[in-house]
Every structure is written in structure tokens, then in C-alpha cells.
Amino acid sequence: MFIKWMKQIFKPARSVTKRQKQHQGETPEKKDRHALPSSFEQNVGMLKSKFGKSPDFVLNELVNPKGLTLSAAVCYIDGLVETVLLPDLISAVIHLLDNEDSIQDAARSASEFRSMIPMGNVQSLSTEEEIMRAILAGNVLILLKNNDWMLGVGISGGVRRSVEEPTSQTVIRGPKEGFTEELSTNLSLLRRKLKTPALKFEQHIIGTYTQTRVVVAYLDGIARPEVVEEVNTRLKAIDTDSILESGYIEEFIQDAAITPFPTILNTERPDTLAGSLLDGMVGILVDGTPFVLIAPVTFFNFFHSSEDYYQRYDISTFLRAIRFVSFFVALLLPSLYIAVTTFQQEMIPTTLLITLTGQREGTPLPALFEALAMELIFEVIREAGVRMPRVIGPAISIVGALVLGQAAVQAGLVSSAMVIVVSFTAIANFVIPSINMASAVRLMRFVLMLLAGTFGLFGILAGLIPLLAHLVSLRSFGVNYFMPYAPYFKSNMKDLLLRVPWWAMKTRPNQKSGRNKFRQAPNQYPTSSDEAGVYQAEDKPQNKGN
Incomplete structure (x- = not known):
């Protein structure tokens, strides 16, 4: 009985199934998936019933310059939107709605009206679930009369921590920028390192109450497709109330629950994540934390530092x-x-x-x-x-x-x-x-x-x-976990206990990378100045005879 109880507690995360709801009826936490009514007053009442008593909830009906009330309103959460862009957005909406011809043309579909908004990231929302997720993510909602949809304009902002030097993984030589708690900032930092369309992102929303955005990052063609699929499968299997930090995700998706040794690496350095993706690994970025998860990893990855690749190979080998x-x-x-x-x-x-x-x-x-x-x-x-x-x-x-x-x-x-x-x-x-x-x-x-x-x-x-x-x-x-010793891969030994020069590391690690195994072209051994033909014949020293 005791062994059975222990197995149930330490059940691997990959076999986690959807939890059974205790109540089959309607509950306050149950997601609303029905379509919106076309009544403007009902939609306003729905939003006020959800957030009406919250001091940070703002809902304003629009008024044109003539003082006439328009059948439209904007609502947002104060502190989650960029207030500098808000006046320009409201002025643009009022200008569109004040023109009756534009109203008649644009009211036919959400896509037509969306194209008239001079902002990026404008999406149409037709269910309460989409509306709640959009406004809590920092979108401004635009409500129109006689429409069963709303527009969400992504101008999220508010107080954010700036990009600073990582505190837990400092280096002497290397980039001094680190991830922040803002997911969009972290994605942009990674984009600046890897300027290629092969960099792919797949997003998941996890947490009943927190609705935390979790993004899987990988390089198409370098990462193994089965590893990417396994990571997405384990993330989709998570059904929990909250995800406040990447440590929650790590415990849910790790392979072994009964072990003191970590099987997933975490970092707050964009260059470390970029280097890991170039080796065929997969990154997991969680909104609200600067620590990014990296998998799959081996025992020896936990003894490597990003600074090892910025110094000479002999110094890096000595430090390792x-x-x-x-x-x-x-x-x-x-x-x-x-x-x-x-x-x-x-x-x-x-x-x-x-x-x-x-x-x-x-x-x-x-x-x-x-x-x-x-x-x-x-x-x-x-x-x-x-x-x-x-x-x-x-x-x-x-x-x-x-x-x-x-x-x-x-x-x-x-x-x-x-x-x-x-x-x-x-x-x-x-x-x-x-x-x-x-x-x-x-x-x-x-x-x-x-x-x-x-x-x-x-x-x-x-x-x-x-x-x-x-x-x-x-x-x-x-x-x-003990690869390349068990099983043994000779090619992986070039970047393990010692680090060979960059020109000698032609291939990526086995078992981690996909079909693209080669880092660089062959014959990258550096040549001397004489072999490269830098000196001209007249510049070479002459041996004068007596």
C-alpha cells in the first residue's frame, strides 16, 4: 500500500491527465464559450458585471467633438496598457465613427473595421473567453452598436523592469543583458540573437486563474521534431490553477520525479538560450519570470558556462x-x-x-x-x-x-x-x-x-x-542523462570536459540535434599570414650574400 501511494505521488509529469471536475454543473471558474449578444447594452453590462467594482477597470463611452454620444465604448485595465498610445487610438475610433458612411461600410464585418484601426495587432473577439483573455493581457476593447463582436487592440504596457545584467549568471566577457519578467521583451531579445525565420514559437495558455502564456522556442531543422512534439504534449497535459514561475512547469514536465538531480536547465541569459537552440535544444519561456527552461540536457551541461565559448579554448578547458x-x-x-x-x-x-x-x-x-x-x-x-x-x-x-x-x-x-x-x-x-x-x-x-x-x-x-x-x-x-559516455559518442567529446577550438567543432551534439548536423563548413583551420599570401615578394627579408 505504501509503495502504491508513493508511486501515485511521484507519478511522472508526462502521464498527467486532465483533472476531474468535482462539480459537473456551472461554476464561477468555468470558461464562458458562448457567443456575444448583438446588444450594445448587454455587452456593456457583461463587462461591468465582470470588472465593474474593480478600481483599475475603465469603461468610457465615446463622444464626438460635437458633444454627441456615439454608440461605442472603449474599456481596458489601467496599468496594463500603454497610456501614451491610448489618446491616439480613441481619436482614431471617434473619427471613424463620426463618419456615417464609414459606419455603414465598416459595420458589415469585423475584418473591414479592423483594417481601419491605425494600430498593429488588432483582433476580433466573439466569445467571452476571448474577451476576458484579451483585456487581462493588456488589450483595449472597442465595443460597437449592433455587433456581436468586439475589437481588441494590443497596446499593452505599464510598469516593466528594464533589461539588466543577470544576477545569478554573471560573466566577465560576454553580453550583459538578461531576460526580464515580460514575455514579449524576452522574445525580442531572442530574436535579436537569432535573425532567422527558422526560429519558431508555439504558445500555450496554462493556469485556470493565472492564464499564463508559455512559449516553446526552437530552430526548425536543428531541433528534433519528436522532442518538440513531446514538449508540447507535456505542456498541453498540464491542468492546474496557477503558473507563477517556470519552476511550476519544470516539475510538471520533467522525466524523473524522484531524483535530486535536475533534468531541465534554467537560465536568464539570452545568449545561453540562443546557443542551446543552435545545438538542437528547446527553450520554454514563461511570462512573469526571467528564468527560461532548456531541454533536453545532459549531466555535463550543468557545468558549462556561456563564457566558455567567448574565451580561448585552452582557458575554457582549464576553467571546466x-x-x-x-x-x-x-x-x-x-x-x-x-x-x-x-x-x-x-x-x-x-x-x-x-x-x-x-x-x-x-x-x-x-x-x-x-x-x-x-x-x-x-x-x-x-x-x-x-x-x-x-x-x-x-x-x-x-x-x-x-x-x-x-x-x-x-x-x-x-x-x-x-x-x-x-x-x-x-x-x-x-x-x-x-x-x-x-x-x-x-x-x-x-x-x-x-x-x-x-x-x-x-x-x-x-x-x-x-x-x-x-x-x-x-x-x-x-x-x-550521461551521454556521451553512456551511450558513447566520440564526436560529442569535443565540447564536454574540454572545449576544442570553434573551427574543430563541425557537428552538433548527437541525440540532441535534428537533420541539420553541421555547424560550419569543413577546412576552417586558420592559416598563417605567409600561407595566406599576405606578404608580397618584395616585403620578405632578403638573404644577402657576401
């Missing part, structure tokens, strides 16, 4: 080596220290063993409890530094760690070596570019510490073997 070494340090260093000081002391050199033994002579706790106490204290300090106000947060975290560490050593509660091990482990954890992967390492570190304190080095191996088997078994939208 540091990241992978830091990963193993953050995962294993406390466990190895506990194991060798508790069970395998014969592996420590004699001089170092004497020093460590002298430090631990007055400490009352075993090495396992020392490490657990120091790790927990550091986690508390780090979390407090994040939640505190930015002015005092960094100072409190740094001073708190120094003061508590020094006080614990002087009080004889922990040894100096343990403080060094825990501090270096925490610093190494920050080297990992992905916060999600760094959090997974923090969690697994505690498990390995417990195994090391119980069984020594044998316990560490007993924990690493199932962990490696678990990583190999994971998949991200059909792509093996």
Missing part, C-alpha cells in the same frame, strides 16, 4: 577542469576526511596523522558529528544571508562564519582541520555554475557523510555506485 574538480571536492571531501580519520588512519602520512590527532585530542565529538554540525551551521548562515536585506546580508554571513568558526575552535568543540575542510567544501560548491546542480550536491554530501561515518571508505563506495547507476538511468526528453 576546475569546475569538475570542485564538484568532486564539494561532494566527497568531508566524507573522505571522516572516513580516513575514523576508520582508515593508516592511509594518512604519519606526520599529518600526528598533527590531526593533536588537534582532535580535546574535541568531545566524533568527526561525523563535527562535520554535520559545521555543515548545518554553514547552511543556516548561507540561508540567512540570502533572506536578509541586501545591505547587511553579505556582511552578516561572512562575519558569522568567521566568528562562529573561530569560537568553535577556541572552545574545543571542533578541530581546526574540520573548519578548513568544511570551508573549502562550501567554496567549491559555489564554483558549480548551475544552482540546481549545486543544491543536489549539497544534499548528496550529507548522505555520503553519514555513510562514511558508519562504514568508512566502503560506505562511500556503497553510496557512489548506486548514485552513478541512478545518473546513467536518467533521461531528459529521450536523451540519456
Whole structure:
């Protein structure tokens, strides 16, 4: 029974079905799909019944310059529209309606009247569902007499955060622009990077109450069609009340629910998303958050940074080596220290063993409890530094760690070596570019510490073997998580632990890209000036004989 209950809770998102409604009758949340009445007064009354008591709802009947009331009105949500463009729109509508011939000609169809509006993104709305979605998305509604449709003019605006440098993924060399909470701004940032009609967008509306716009971005011909179809299928299967951040989407569509390791990458950098799309991956942009999801990914993508491709390949390879070494340090260093000081002391050199033994002579706790106490204290300090106000947060975290560490050593509660091990482990954890992967390492570190304190080095191996088997078994939208090692692809090794020069990376990664496998033409190896014929014969040094 317990196993069945756990399987139901951690059911994969791809098998999510539409939830069953508890009430079969009409409910306030049920979407209105019936057509609008042709009565102008009924349509105005419908809008007032929906938003009439809201202070940000504006509905004004139009009046021509002669003071005569026209059988038309405009309504919008204050704060969601661009107020600078609103007077021009109202003046244009009044000018059209004040001409009786234009009224008679335009009243025949919505498309004819729509062509007369001097604004872009004008659409005709014929159901209450379309009207509610349009006005809440920042459209201005135009109501006309004796028509069973309304016009929605897209002049959304209001207060928005400007494009700024990303705060969670900073680089020394590279673009300094990051995504914002506005979906249209994010799409434009991506368009500026990829100026090609092959860049495709597919939109979904998810969330009963939030009506959040979710856009799937991919490059036609480079992304695998089955991956794009799978992403759209999983998004369509989501039936929930709200989507407030891309983390909601990530939990709904990820392949494995019971795993600490992320199978979907997130970024707030447009260049990172553009580079991922060029490799055949798919981006998922969510309105209201600057963090974009990228899939499918492998384990090694979480150790790559966009800056790796802006620096020389030898420097980038060195930095990647540091990241992978830091990963193993953050995962294993406390466990190895506990194991060798508790069970395998014969592996420590004699001089170092004497020093460590002298430090631990007055400490009352075993090495396992020392490490657990120091790790927990550091986690508390780090979390407090994040939640505190930015002015005092960094100072409190740094001073708190120094003061508590020094006080614990002087009080004889922990040894100096343990403080060094825990501090270096925490610093190494920050080297990992992905916060999600760094959090997974923090969690697994505690498990390995417990195994090391119980069984020594044998316990560490007993924990690493199932962990490696678990990583190999994971998949991200059909792509093996440990690819290109399992399965092995020699061509993918050019951009993995090391990065070869750009002229040597001719093909895109296997299992990720579609039919367009080639990045560039062959024979891109740079030539020297002499080989290129830059120097003329008279410019070359002459060997003069005696």
C-alpha cells in the first residue's frame, strides 16, 4: 500500500491527465464559450458585471467633438496598457465613427473595421473567453452598436523592469543583458540573437486563474521534431490553477520525479538560450519570470558556462577542469576526511596523522558529528544571508562564519582541520555554475557523510555506485542523462570536459540535434599570414650574400 501511494505521488509529469471536475454543473471558474449578444447594452453590462467594482477597470463611452454620444465604448485595465498610445487610438475610433458612411461600410464585418484601426495587432473577439483573455493581457476593447463582436487592440504596457545584467549568471566577457519578467521583451531579445525565420514559437495558455502564456522556442531543422512534439504534449497535459514561475512547469514536465538531480536547465541569459537552440535544444519561456527552461540536457551541461565559448579554448578547458574538480571536492571531501580519520588512519602520512590527532585530542565529538554540525551551521548562515536585506546580508554571513568558526575552535568543540575542510567544501560548491546542480550536491554530501561515518571508505563506495547507476538511468526528453559516455559518442567529446577550438567543432551534439548536423563548413583551420599570401615578394627579408 505504501509503495502504491508513493508511486501515485511521484507519478511522472508526462502521464498527467486532465483533472476531474468535482462539480459537473456551472461554476464561477468555468470558461464562458458562448457567443456575444448583438446588444450594445448587454455587452456593456457583461463587462461591468465582470470588472465593474474593480478600481483599475475603465469603461468610457465615446463622444464626438460635437458633444454627441456615439454608440461605442472603449474599456481596458489601467496599468496594463500603454497610456501614451491610448489618446491616439480613441481619436482614431471617434473619427471613424463620426463618419456615417464609414459606419455603414465598416459595420458589415469585423475584418473591414479592423483594417481601419491605425494600430498593429488588432483582433476580433466573439466569445467571452476571448474577451476576458484579451483585456487581462493588456488589450483595449472597442465595443460597437449592433455587433456581436468586439475589437481588441494590443497596446499593452505599464510598469516593466528594464533589461539588466543577470544576477545569478554573471560573466566577465560576454553580453550583459538578461531576460526580464515580460514575455514579449524576452522574445525580442531572442530574436535579436537569432535573425532567422527558422526560429519558431508555439504558445500555450496554462493556469485556470493565472492564464499564463508559455512559449516553446526552437530552430526548425536543428531541433528534433519528436522532442518538440513531446514538449508540447507535456505542456498541453498540464491542468492546474496557477503558473507563477517556470519552476511550476519544470516539475510538471520533467522525466524523473524522484531524483535530486535536475533534468531541465534554467537560465536568464539570452545568449545561453540562443546557443542551446543552435545545438538542437528547446527553450520554454514563461511570462512573469526571467528564468527560461532548456531541454533536453545532459549531466555535463550543468557545468558549462556561456563564457566558455567567448574565451580561448585552452582557458575554457582549464576553467571546466576546475569546475569538475570542485564538484568532486564539494561532494566527497568531508566524507573522505571522516572516513580516513575514523576508520582508515593508516592511509594518512604519519606526520599529518600526528598533527590531526593533536588537534582532535580535546574535541568531545566524533568527526561525523563535527562535520554535520559545521555543515548545518554553514547552511543556516548561507540561508540567512540570502533572506536578509541586501545591505547587511553579505556582511552578516561572512562575519558569522568567521566568528562562529573561530569560537568553535577556541572552545574545543571542533578541530581546526574540520573548519578548513568544511570551508573549502562550501567554496567549491559555489564554483558549480548551475544552482540546481549545486543544491543536489549539497544534499548528496550529507548522505555520503553519514555513510562514511558508519562504514568508512566502503560506505562511500556503497553510496557512489548506486548514485552513478541512478545518473546513467536518467533521461531528459529521450536523451540519456550521461551521454556521451553512456551511450558513447566520440564526436560529442569535443565540447564536454574540454572545449576544442570553434573551427574543430563541425557537428552538433548527437541525440540532441535534428537533420541539420553541421555547424560550419569543413577546412576552417586558420592559416598563417605567409600561407595566406599576405606578404608580397618584395616585403620578405632578403638573404644577402657576401
